[in-house]
Amino acid sequence: MAVPVVRHGLRMRKFFNIKNQDVAQWFPGHMAKGLNQMQRKLKSVDCIIEVHDARIPVSGRNSLFEKRLGLSSLKPHILILNKIDLADLRHRNKIESYYESQGVKNIIFANCKKPDSRGIKSIIPTVSELVQNAERFNRSEEKEYQMMVIGIPNVGKSSLINALRAKHTRKSKATQVGGLPGITRSVLERIKVCHHPKVYLLDTPGVLSPRIPDVETGLKLALVATIKDHLVGEDIMADYLLYRLNSQGNHSYVSYLGIDEPTDTIQQLLVSAAIKNNWMVKIRDHRGIQTVPNIMLSATKFIKGFRTGQFGTLLLDDTPLMLEKERNN
Numbered sequence: 001m002a003v004p005v006v007r008h009g010l011r012m013r014k015f016f017n018i019k020n021q022d023v024a025q026w027f028p029g030h031m032a033k034g035l036n037q038m039q040r041k042l043k044s045v046d047c048i049i050e051v052h053d054a055r056i057p058v059s060g061r062n063s064l065f066e067k068r069l070g071l072s073s074l075k076p077h078i079l080i081l082n083k084i085d086l087a088d089l090r091h092r093n094k095i096e097s098y099y100e101s102q103g104v105k106n107i108i109f110a111n112c113k114k115p116d117s118r119g120i121k122s123i124i125p126t127v128s129e130l131v132q133n134a135e136r137f138n139r140s141e142e143k144e145y146q147m148m149v150i151g152i153p154n155v156g157k158s159s160l161i162n163a164l165r166a167k168h169t170r171k172s173k174a175t176q177v178g179g180l181p182g183i184t185r186s187v188l189e190r191i192k193v194c195h196h197p198k199v200y201l202l203d204t205p206g207v208l209s210p211r212i213p214d215v216e217t218g219l220k221l222a223l224v225a226t227i228k229d230h231l232v233g234e235d236i237m238a239d240y241l242l243y244r245l246n247s248q249g250n251h252s253y254v255s256y257l258g259i260d261e262p263t264d265t266i267q268q269l270l271v272s273a274a275i276k277n278n279w280m281v282k283i284r285d286h287r288g289i290q291t292v293p294n295i296m297l298s299a300t301k302f303i304k305g306f307r308t309g310q311f312g313t314l315l316l317d318d319t320p321l322m323l324e325k326e327r328n329n
């Protein structure tokens, strides 16, 4: 346990620290195939659209995309930071300058649930401009543009395709959207998303980086539903969420869970929430059948609160961390 400090009126741990976590076990396997497919299709692509979750604007991007697909060095590349309805973007300019220092120039903040929003509207014009100003190699005779949408699982790639299609063709859903990571598994599907100019998109399966660099990154990926909950454990995810909320002085979980006061002890939070909400479970022990607080249900509800925006807009990456990373590079 790290040394406690008082932050935002709450006595809490200074660092998030869990021991003996083998982060490698959180990697879901079955992911390498997707990248090979994408690499094979690269020749027929004019622009790469990478979607990432704006709540983790810096963490968790797959470094293999850069290595295997070249990104901006080979083809025009746009980074879409999606789910801005759930993300705290007060420091949007810091995110942009961080990426600028990394050579990522084209960033669009978007909400793929709103086809008529500003971010979504700006995508096709940005793509057209980038492609017109780029060397199209073997595709210079082609009138149509083809883009490939890439990203880690569950960041909204299929939703982006549906939003563009709804916006520019007035057609409804073309590709399946899911709340669980890894919905898009099939071969790359080619979908028309705009008539003028003619733009096609290739949907791709979500591909995580094969190496999760540290426990915190793994927990952020799990909280934004990129790694399946059971691989990580809802109790650990809930503990990290509590730590992040408390660090930001966000105690809105108190009223959401109906508990009496903020706490930095996950066990206390889960037990009190279960008792207050009557989330109980029957277990059998040496004394017979007992009714006890269902702390796993509390953890699931707490995480759901985060994912559905009940604690307001949030950022799981720290802006100072970005700046520190920037300095170290």
Ligand SMILES: Nc1nc2c(ncn2[C@@H]2O[C@H](COP(=O)(O)OP(=O)(O)OP(=O)(O)O)[C@@H](O)[C@H]2O)c(=O)[nH]1
Pocket (backbone or CB within 6 Å): 082, 083, 084, 085, 086, 110, 111, 112, 113, 114, 151, 152, 153, 154, 155, 156, 157, 158, 159, 160, 176, 177, 178, 179, 180, 181, 182, 183, 184, 185, 204, 205, 206, 207
């Ligand atoms: N709140 C919010 N939810 C979004 C947004 N975009 C997508 N989602 C939700 O995020 C979840 C995943 O969306 P998908 O479009 O299936 O994500 P994907 O990247 O194609 O997922 P994989 O196929 O697993 O790689 C779904 O529940 C979507 O409804 C957004 O801008 N805001």
